[in-house]
Amino acid sequence: MTDEAQDVIGDYRYGFHDPENSTIRFDQGLSEQVVRDISELKNEPEWMTDIRVKAYRHFVERVMPEWGNCDLLNKIDFESITYFLRSSNKTETSWDDVPDDIKNTFNRLGIPEAEQKWLGGVTAQYESEAVYHSIREDLEEQGVIFLDMDTGMKQFPEIIKKYFGTVIPYSDNKFSALNTAVWSGGSFLYIPKGISVEMPVQAYFRINAKNMGQFERTLIIADEGSSVHYVEGCTAPSYSTDSLHSAVVELIAMEGAKIRYSTVQNWSSNVYNLVTKRAVAHKNATIEWVDGNIGSKLTMKYPSVLLKGEGAHAEVISVAYAGEGQHQDTGAKVHHLASNTTSNIISKSISKKGGRSSYRGLLQVTPKSTGCRSKIVCDALILDDYSRSDTYPTMEIGNSTADLEHEASVSKVSSDQLFYLMSRGFTEDAAMGLIVNGFFEPFTRELPMEYALELNKLLELEMEGSIG
Amino acid sequence: MIYQQMAIPPRSEHLWRYTPWPRIHPTVPTEVPIADAVIFSLEGAEAFEEVPSSESGVDDIARAFLQAAGGSSNRLFINEASEPIHINARASGHVAVGHLNLEVKGSAVVFIHISGEPEWVGLHITGKIHPNAQLCFGFINELDPNTKFLRCEDWLIERDAELEHATLSVGGFRCKSDLRSTLNGTGASIRQSVTINADGARHEDQHVEIHHLHGHTNSDLVMNSACAGSSHFIGTGLLTIAEGANKSDASQVFRNLLLSEKARAEAIPELEVLADDVSAAHGAASAPVDKEQMHYLMSRGLSPEESQAMIVNGFLLNAFSNLTNKFLIEEMRTRLTVHLECELKR
Numbered sequence: 001m002t003d004e005a006q007d008v009i010g011d012y013r014y015g016f017h018d019p020e021n022s023t024i025r026f027d028q029g030l031s032e033q034v035v036r037d038i039s040e041l042k043n044e045p046e047w048m049t050d051i052r053v054k055a056y057r058h059f060v061e062r063v064m065p066e067w068g069n070c071d072l073l074n075k076i077d078f079e080s081i082t083y084f085l086r087s088s089n090k091t092e093t094s095w096d097d098v099p100d101d102i103k104n105t106f107n108r109l110g111i112p113e114a115e116q117k118w119l120g121g122v123t124a125q126y127e128s129e130a131v132y133h134s135i136r137e138d139l140e141e142q143g144v145i146f147l148d149m150d151t152g153m154k155q156f157p158e159i160i161k162k163y164f165g166t167v168i169p170y171s172d173n174k175f176s177a178l179n180t181a182v183w184s185g186g187s188f189l190y191i192p193k194g195i196s197v198e199m200p201v202q203a204y205f206r207i208n209a210k211n212m213g214q215f216e217r218t219l220i221i222a223d224e225g226s227s228v229h230y231v232e233g234c235t236a237p238s239y240s241t242d243s244l245h246s247a248v249v250e251l252i253a254m255e256g257a258k259i260r261y262s263t264v265q266n267w268s269s270n271v272y273n274l275v276t277k278r279a280v281a282h283k284n285a286t287i288e289w290v291d292g293n294i295g296s297k298l299t300m301k302y303p304s305v306l307l308k309g310e311g312a313h314a315e316v317i318s319v320a321y322a323g324e325g326q327h328q329d330t331g332a333k334v335h336h337l338a339s340n341t342t343s344n345i346i347s348k349s350i351s352k353k354g355g356r357s358s359y360r361g362l363l364q365v366t367p368k369s370t371g372c373r374s375k376i377v378c379d380a381l382i383l384d385d386y387s388r389s390d391t392y393p394t395m396e397i398g399n400s401t402a403d404l405e406h407e408a409s410v411s412k413v414s415s416d417q418l419f420y421l422m423s424r425g426f427t428e429d430a431a432m433g434l435i436v437n438g439f440f441e442p443f444t445r446e447l448p449m450e451y452a453l454e455l456n457k458l459l460e461l462e463m464e465g466s467i468g
Numbered sequence: 469m470i471y472q473q474m475a476i477p478p479r480s481e482h483l484w485r486y487t488p489w490p491r492i493h494p495t496v497p498t499e500v501p502i503a504d505a506v507i508f509s510l511e512g513a514e515a516f517e518e519v520p521s522s523e524s525g526v527d528d529i530a531r532a533f534l535q536a537a538g539g540s541s542n543r544l545f546i547n548e549a550s551e552p553i554h555i556n557a558r559a560s561g562h563v564a565v566g567h568l569n570l571e572v573k574g575s576a577v578v579f580i581h582i583s584g585e586p587e588w589v590g591l592h593i594t595g596k597i598h599p600n601a602q603l604c605f606g607f608i609n610e611l612d613p614n615t616k617f618l619r620c621e622d623w624l625i626e627r628d629a630e631l632e633h634a635t636l637s638v639g640g641f642r643c644k645s646d647l648r649s650t651l652n653g654t655g656a657s658i659r660q661s662v663t664i665n666a667d668g669a670r671h672e673d674q675h676v677e678i679h680h681l682h683g684h685t686n687s688d689l690v691m692n693s694a695c696a697g698s699s700h701f702i703g704t705g706l707l708t709i710a711e712g713a714n715k716s717d718a719s720q721v722f723r724n725l726l727l728s729e730k731a732r733a734e735a736i737p738e739l740e741v742l743a744d745d746v747s748a749a750h751g752a753a754s755a756p757v758d759k760e761q762m763h764y765l766m767s768r769g770l771s772p773e774e775s776q777a778m779i780v781n782g783f784l785l786n787a788f789s790n791l792t793n794k795f796l797i798e799e800m801r802t803r804l805t806v807h808l809e810c811e812l813k814r
Contacts (some may be wrong), residue, residue: 067480367732387742389739389740390738391738393736393737395734395754396734397733398732401756402755406735406737406750407751408737409747409750410741410746410749411746411748412744
């Protein structure tokens, strides 16, 4: 790597990029023809092409959000983005068959090694499509379907037609419309009734090319009484021009089912990460979003849960780290649409070197939902005088029996804690690292062990030089 | 900018999400009706100074509208007042508008009681509290239950000055308040409490902004609402701490008590913090009347209605717990208790 490249990448460990060896690359820019071409290339049924086209038209008509970081949002140049790039002609099931350059990338990210040790299945997406996919045989025998979304469309079109866009319609927001128009890749996961998937399944998303747009679409359906833990990770090279990641994730938990969806987002600081994630929880179902946002230039992501069935429960744990030039606009939305539903939201953020973190949340209890309970806790640390932390919570209470609590605090790292650790021999940096890891502990303890360790390492790297 | 040049604010702004400007405007948003004057009368101080209404440009549509509508415009300068000053604001007619400017250089306790039966009333209060001065300010809304009410306040609190600000809102049909305070010097502080008792189809929207522009400034906001019938309360708060305003201490707490199936409440306590060495916190809670408390009171012979009224009284009185001035606390508590007793006898 040249010194110049290192300067651009800075401390970001995953900022390397490989030469682009694409087999198909669309020209930059978006038009109805591009949308139709993507659909044709994937040999999709007519109904999917129709949805794509409708979504594209909605995207064109819909104005940019008038809230959030409008300055950054309005800098997105949709005409300079490549909307489809195929790096490999098919999705392999063995790492040996994956093209060497792509395999090297994932080797450097440690994915094959992790798969052998502790994963139930893996999808690795490189640019627009999955290049590798596997699932443990015993899970497959139990009827678990874990495919990349494109293969899912080919093999199970009826299931996808039934659920696609039911949780997040294309008309939900500008970026869900964009995703629906040009989606490619993502995961399709179906857990049959009563099956509990013990080992997490993982998807890993990598953008390698410049000015790339990655628009994966994930659909997870957990049938009655089943459970699954899905983990996703994201990285990209550091370029001086911007890339766009705009995913849509739809989760459906049937009666008594449980889905945990963990994300460790570590995009490079030139990536706009504008993601719509929403789940539906039926009777007595549980949805857990465990959401870590470390990278990206601007993240706008508010994992949502529609508690539709009586006794359903939502849990959202999110952490955000906003460093130099970053704005992490994250949060959670929970809609209590049925009686006796409960939710718990924990949000933690750190702002440093002029970074900005915002918590934006919505908690709604509809008039007919009795006996709902919810608790929201937001804590923010600001590490210097140039950084910023905002909290924008909204509580809409339409039923008198609801019991809701929200609390938030903003502070700096306690000098007492620093002093205590330093008096026991830690350097200032090490003490700060420990305190920050402790601050994020409610999040890391919910992650699989390997992810938690990796996250702690990442945070320590990010926190280097925080003192003084 | 003048009112006629302004665009109607979008509902994506929290300030206008639940009570959009066309819903609080007296007629249609393009119109500026001819307004009658809100009549201010004084007890405990010398006469007002009548001043021409100001022509200064404002960015906010509600303030610009009140400016354009005219009405009465009075100014009260207080050097020092040992006894509380009571200002009665009386509104009548179709549309009534009043402007009041307070300037305090010593210490004073001021109450404003607004009453009357106009269809629509607008009030814009501006105030400046000079360095080292203290103002305790109580606002009591006892308007007719059919009146629409728009209230804007702008307070400038200078170095080492203090403002204790209490609101009791029990009148009006649709009320929108936009209360803004700026802590404009080191050591400035504000303690603010808002108490809302809503029933019937009453709609009450309270927006409170507190801006910490300097370090070592303190703010404390408590907003309690009790909603019965099909009433709707909205509490929005915006607390900002500017870059470099270190050692600031800010807190805001929103509590809602919902007393009926159709009552609704929204709470949006927002924080924007641009300094690192601060203590900023907010909390919001919403809950029904505690069954154990009801049981306790009923087991001592109180009827369900009396028990609930007692619990509501205690809950709403608690909003004044962050205040320190005895005149202010006493007056607000008395007014609240009288109101709740009248409600119970109805």
